[in-house]
Amino acid sequence: MFENYLCINGKKTKLTDEQMRQLGITPVESEVAKMSRISKVGEAADYYNVRDTITIDGIKFEIVGIGHDIDASTGRRNTITLRQVDHLKKSTINSTYCPNGFATSELDKSLVESPQNWIPDSILPYVRTVLKEYVTYDGSVKVMYRKLWVFSESEMFGSAIYAPAEDGKRYEAFATRKDRIVCGENGSACFWLRSAAVDSGTFCMIDAFGGADYNSAKHSDGVALGFCI
Numbered sequence: 001m002f003e004n005y006l007c008i009n010g011k012k013t014k015l016t017d018e019q020m021r022q023l024g025i026t027p028v029e030s031e032v033a034k035m036s037r038i039s040k041v042g043e044a045a046d047y048y049n050v051r052d053t054i055t056i057d058g059i060k061f062e063i064v065g066i067g068h069d070i071d072a073s074t075g076r077r078n079t080i081t082l083r084q085v086d087h088l089k090k091s092t093i094n095s096t097y098c099p100n101g102f103a104t105s106e107l108d109k110s111l112v113e114s115p116q117n118w119i120p121d122s123i124l125p126y127v128r129t130v131l132k133e134y135v136t137y138d139g140s141v142k143v144m145y146r147k148l149w150v151f152s153e154s155e156m157f158g159s160a161i162y163a164p165a166e167d168g169k170r171y172e173a174f175a176t177r178k179d180r181i182v183c184g185e186n187g188s189a190c191f192w193l194r195s196a197a198v199d200s201g202t203f204c205m206i207d208a209f210g211g212a213d214y215n216s217a218k219h220s221d222g223v224a225l226g227f228c229i
Contacts, residue, residue, distance in 0.1 A: 032056065035080055036126040036229045042078040050172045051179075053085070057120040060086045064173035069130040069228050072145045079130065079228040081171065083151070086183040088222035089118065093192055097201045098217050101136035102194035103144045105217070111148040111225075118148060118225060126229045132168065137196040139164035149226050153195040153204040153212065156180055161212040162204050163195035177210030182224045190215075191222035 029037075031054055038047050044066045052063045065081035094105040102108050110117065115124060127147045134152065135141050151171075153163045158170035174180050181188050190213070193204040197214035205221055207213045215221060 030122065032123055032126050032229065039078055039080045039229060042076070044078070044080050048080060054082070056123060058087065059084060059120065062173065064226070065171045068169070068171055069132075071228070072129040072131055079128065081226060081228050083173075084119070084182070084225045088182060088184045088189055088191060088224055090184070090220045091192075091223050092220050093203050093217040095218060098196070098203075099137065099200035101140075101142060101196055102134045102150075102203070103142065107150075107192070107223070108144075108146075108194075112146065115148050118223070119227070123227075123229075127227045128229060130228045132194075134194045135160075135163050135165045135167040135196055137164065137198065137200045137202070141165055141167050147227060150192050150194045150223060151226050153193050156193065156206060157212060160195070162197045162214045167195055180206050180210035181208070182206075182222065184222050189222040191224040 035048070035054070038044055048063055048066060050063055050066060054061050061082040062085045063080055064083045067077040067079065069079045069081050070077055071079055091107050091110070093102070093107045098105050115127070129145050129147050132144055132146055132149050133141055134144060152167045154160055154166035155168040155171055156174050160166045182191055183189060188208040190208050191206050193206065195204040196202070197204050201217055202214050203217050204212065204214050
């Protein structure tokens with residue numbers, strides 16, 4: 001990924017795009033910056049396709065939706081949704097029961113408060129806040145506004161399987177088991193979904209073969225991040 005640098009007295013100094021322009025230098029546009037610019041003007045479908053991939057700082061991301069998610073600041077669906085598909089980190093969702101759902105979990109708190117621990121710094125300036133639904137174990141569907149999230153069961157399958165209700169529409173990219181598979185350090189990995197499952201201590205997940213499952217929130221599984229630019 002290209003960056004904007006200037007060498008001053010032998011020292012490499014990073015400059016912002018605006019600083020580069022003030023010096024009369026046309027800044028180098030990264031692929032993420034280009035993707036952000038194109039999506040904001042509503043032209044993403046003219047340049048990108050669902051299942052296209054981009055590798056940033058050695059981590060692979062896949063486009064799973066174009067115009068699927070709603071930008072919280074504009075109310076428009078001029079977004080590109082990406083999912084991390086390799087180099088997954090593992091985490092618990094919560095160390096104890098979580099009756100009020102994913103938005104009150106320790107994992108969600110970490111995604112909100114420490115996003116730099118989860119995705120490359122070069123992506124963060126382009127990540128947009130979007131509206132996401134999540135379901136609690138008693139079937140209540142609630143709304144949260146997030147920059148980083150994990151996907152829901154109905155976003156993966158188009159219906160509720162172990163969750164008590166649907167919380168989002170299926171992404172175009174997730175048509176088959178194979179489409180849902182991601183990789184951790186040792187190949188295909190199980191990963192968390194944000195939908196609560198059969199009780200206040202369990203959440204839905206995807207098994208290593210792309211199928212539906214659920215597990216205790218205290219168990220450590222992969223975190224296949226979703227975000228929009």
